[in-house]
Amino acid sequence: MTTAAVTAWEAGLVSCPYCGLVCPCLDAVAPPRCPRCGGRLLRRKAESLSRSCAFLVAAAILYIPANLLPVMNSASMFGAEKDTILSGIVYFWTSGSQGLAALIFFVSILVPMLKMAALGSLVWSVHRRSPRHQHQRAFLFRIVEFVGRWSMLDVFVVALMVGLVRFRGLAEIEAGPGAAAFGAVVVLTMLASRSFDPRLIWDRAEDDHD
Amino acid sequence: MKQIIGNLVACPECDALHRRRPLARGDKARCVRCGAVLYRNPRLRPDQMLPLVVGALVTFGIANFFPIVDLHVQGLHSSSTLFGSIRGLWGEERQMVAALVFATTLLFPLVDLSAMLALLLLSRFGRPAPLWRFVQALRPWGMIEVFMLGILVAVVKLSHLAHVLPGVALWAFAALTVLLAIILSFDPRSLWDHPSGGVS
Numbered sequence: 001m002t003t004a005a006v007t008a009w010e011a012g013l014v015s016c017p018y019c020g021l022v023c024p025c026l027d028a029v030a031p032p033r034c035p036r037c038g039g040r041l042l043r044r045k046a047e048s049l050s051r052s053c054a055f056l057v058a059a060a061i062l063y064i065p066a067n068l069l070p071v072m073n074s075a076s077m078f079g080a081e082k083d084t085i086l087s088g089i090v091y092f093w094t095s096g097s098q099g100l101a102a103l104i105f106f107v108s109i110l111v112p113m114l115k116m117a118a119l120g121s122l123v124w125s126v127h128r129r130s131p132r133h134q135h136q137r138a139f140l141f142r143i144v145e146f147v148g149r150w151s152m153l154d155v156f157v158v159a160l161m162v163g164l165v166r167f168r169g170l171a172e173i174e175a176g177p178g179a180a181a182f183g184a185v186v187v188l189t190m191l192a193s194r195s196f197d198p199r200l201i202w203d204r205a206e207d208d209h210d
Numbered sequence: 211m212k213q214i215i216g217n218l219v220a221c222p223e224c225d226a227l228h229r230r231r232p233l234a235r236g237d238k239a240r241c242v243r244c245g246a247v248l249y250r251n252p253r254l255r256p257d258q259m260l261p262l263v264v265g266a267l268v269t270f271g272i273a274n275f276f277p278i279v280d281l282h283v284q285g286l287h288s289s290s291t292l293f294g295s296i297r298g299l300w301g302e303e304r305q306m307v308a309a310l311v312f313a314t315t316l317l318f319p320l321v322d323l324s325a326m327l328a329l330l331l332l333s334r335f336g337r338p339a340p341l342w343r344f345v346q347a348l349r350p351w352g353m354i355e356v357f358m359l360g361i362l363v364a365v366v367k368l369s370h371l372a373h374v375l376p377g378v379a380l381w382a383f384a385a386l387t388v389l390l391a392i393i394l395s396f397d398p399r400s401l402w403d404h405p406s407g408g409v410s
Contacts, residue, residue, distance in 0.1 A: 013215065013220065014220075019399055020249065092366075092367075152353055153356055155360075156311065159311045160295055160364040162302070163296070164289070164364070165288065167286045170283065170286060171283070175307055184306070190351075199222075199224055202244065
């Protein structure tokens with residue numbers, strides 16, 4: 001499809017992740033530092049696959065309590081209520097805000113799930129050194145990086161509700177344990193995508209790394 | 211040899227090597243293989259960025275010292291700032307959530323903006339590299355724009371329950387979202403490539 005590009009790795013060069021300077025790879029000097037900005041130079045992110053895999057497994061485990069436990073406990077004169085993420089979405093849907101319900105469903109249910117699946121498949125394909133669909137996989141990684149932070153939405157909504165709704169005796173809202181689990185899922189998936197090195201997608205099968 | 215290497219740039223996403231070419235202001239160079247952005251020549255010069263960063267810091271102050279929304283229910287009144295919400299979470303044994311919200315909406319954006327201010331002020335005299343690296347590591351964890359959307363969702367949710375009056379901080383957060391979008395599009399790397407802010 002494209003001409004065979006020469007990579008910095010193949011040319012014996014390494015580019016600084018902080019200032020972008022390309023410099024020769026001197027393995028003798030350990031640990032190598034960028035001569036311009038002093039940043040640590042690594043040809044590929046350290047232990048990329050094992051780190052992102054570990055973060056992914058942790059996120060997948062916490063994803064279960066994040067969805068089953070209540071994120072918000074509200075108490076009012078009409079009784080107490082426990083809301084999970086899903087029941088919050090149903091509430092928006094039935095109370096006439098279908099657009100918002102769809103938005104929250106997208107960022108808090110679909111995105112974390114698809115993100116974990118996408119990163120998992122990226123890690124797996126790099127592990128198998130698959131040379132196929134490199135463009136699509138690079139695009140997939142870019143989407144994952146861009147969209148991941150928006151899952152924090154629900155955590156922020158809970159935080160605001162807790163701060164705002166404090167009418168003593170009339171109505172009070174507390175954050176439930178699900179909020180902590182959900183926040184942890186978002187942070188862990190972000191860490192997983194940050195430890196994944198997209199350059200591994202393009203590395204030729206014969207290169208040995210990691 | 212040094213001259214040649216200094217003129218090279220490697221794609222951050224696929225490692226393909228490219229020769230660096232001068233860009234017009236506001237343009238960006240993309241990788242021929244994977245399409246990732248290689249480098250850009252920012253639309254605004256560092257001295258034009260400076261007032262934006264100062265403005266963002268002032269807006270940040272307003273956003274945090276004034277209530278986000280006022281609620282009225284049957285004669286009762288409630289309002290809260292961002293920090294008040296975080297204290298509420300902390301007080302009811304949700305320290306982890308409180309710390310997460312504090313870091314992503316208050317601490318990291320504030321540190322990022324202050325560091326940007328320091329770097330832009332100092333860019334005439336030199337480049338304190340450790341500070342730059344710190345800012346770059348911190349940047350993905352500031353989430354003001356997500357928080358802004360969270361405010362809107364919370365307002366809609368509360369409007370079923372009470373009479374909601376938008377507070378000063380709501381508008382400040384909206385302005386801050388726009389300012390930060392401009393400020394964060396300024397790639398710190400360009401200061402290394404064009405130290406004076408001029409076109410190479």
